[in-house]
Amino acid sequence: MIKVAVVSGKGGVGKTTIAVSLALALAKSGFKVGLVDADVTGSNVPDILGRVELGVSDRDTLIPAISRGVKYVSIGQIASDGKPVLWDPKDVRSAARQLLERTDWGDIDYLIFDFPPGFEAETIELLPLMDYVLIVTIPSMLSKSKVLRMVEACREYERPIIGVIMNMSYVECPSCGYRHIIFAEDHSFEEFGIPTIAELPLSHEIAVNKLVNEFPLDKFLEGINNPVILKKKRISISKLVELAFKVM
Ligand SMILES: Nc1ncnc2c1ncn2[C@@H]1O[C@H](COP(=O)(O)OP(=O)(O)OP(=O)(O)O)[C@@H](O)[C@H]1O
Numbered sequence: 001m002i003k004v005a006v007v008s009g010k011g012g013v014g015k016t017t018i019a020v021s022l023a024l025a026l027a028k029s030g031f032k033v034g035l036v037d038a039d040v041t042g043s044n045v046p047d048i049l050g051r052v053e054l055g056v057s058d059r060d061t062l063i064p065a066i067s068r069g070v071k072y073v074s075i076g077q078i079a080s081d082g083k084p085v086l087w088d089p090k091d092v093r094s095a096a097r098q099l100l101e102r103t104d105w106g107d108i109d110y111l112i113f114d115f116p117p118g119f120e121a122e123t124i125e126l127l128p129l130m131d132y133v134l135i136v137t138i139p140s141m142l143s144k145s146k147v148l149r150m151v152e153a154c155r156e157y158e159r160p161i162i163g164v165i166m167n168m169s170y171v172e173c174p175s176c177g178y179r180h181i182i183f184a185e186d187h188s189f190e191e192f193g194i195p196t197i198a199e200l201p202l203s204h205e206i207a208v209n210k211l212v213n214e215f216p217l218d219k220f221l222e223g224i225n226n227p228v229i230l231k232k233k234r235i236s237i238s239k240l241v242e243l244a245f246k247v248m
């Protein structure tokens with residue numbers, strides 16, 4: 001089972017849209033796919049795939065709901081009455097872990113995780129357990145500044161990065177096809193060698209469907225085969241000695 005985190009560092013950039021679209025695209029290609037709504041306090045996956053109550057097996061494990069071949073679990077299917085999840089962060093961490101570990105996934109090729117916006121309890125709990133990370137952002141400096149911290153977290157945990165999905169990159173004129181660039185800021189992650197998997201438009205179709213119909217699956221699979229692993233910054237012995245002399 002390959003665990004893929006869909007993360008950003010920034011809210012509202014399309015993580016859930018991408019996570020669900022990726023899961024559906026993988027299922028359509030014949031892979032066995034699960035989807036974990038790892039945004040425990042801000043769950044959105046059931047809003048797209050349907051709010052089906054989860055079953056519980058004799059062994060006290062969760063039986064995931066299924067939509068278009070994708071098995072999915074979300075706290076939104078358990079506490080589904082629209083109440084806010086006002087939990088202690090340690091309970092949020094535990095819930096995130098249980099969605100992964102106490103679900104009857106069966107035979108799965110890819111398990112996709114829709115992460116919360118930043119370094120919430122769910123991120124702290126689950127990020128170190130991921131096999132790969134897919135970054136979603138928009139081409140704005142305010143987004144990049146936050147996503148850079150997520151890139152550094154991937155470095156800290158030495159998690160392989162598949163690449164970046166640059167969402168809401170342009171708006172295409174429906175009559176002439178001209179691509180209007182809205183943000184037009186320096187936004188790539190090339191300085192880290194992290195490839196851009198796709199530049200997706202800000203489109204009425206995506207907004208209405210809440211899905212990207214033409215998900216770039218080939219590029220995603222290419223990234224899985226050739227991920228970027230940023231090495232942890234280790235302090236050298238000579239640097240340590242230098243620091244030790246400074247404090248003496
Ligand atoms: N490319 C796009 N074009 C148009 N609308 C989009 C696009 N991507 C996402 N949206 C819309 O933008 C909103 C935010 O998307 P989404 O909920 O997927 O972001 P998110 O990063 O998961 O947010 P959060 O940080 O709150 O979890 C949604 O209404 C979604 O339908």
Ligand SMILES: [Mg+2]
Nearest residue numbers: 015016039044
């Ligand atoms: Mg979301």
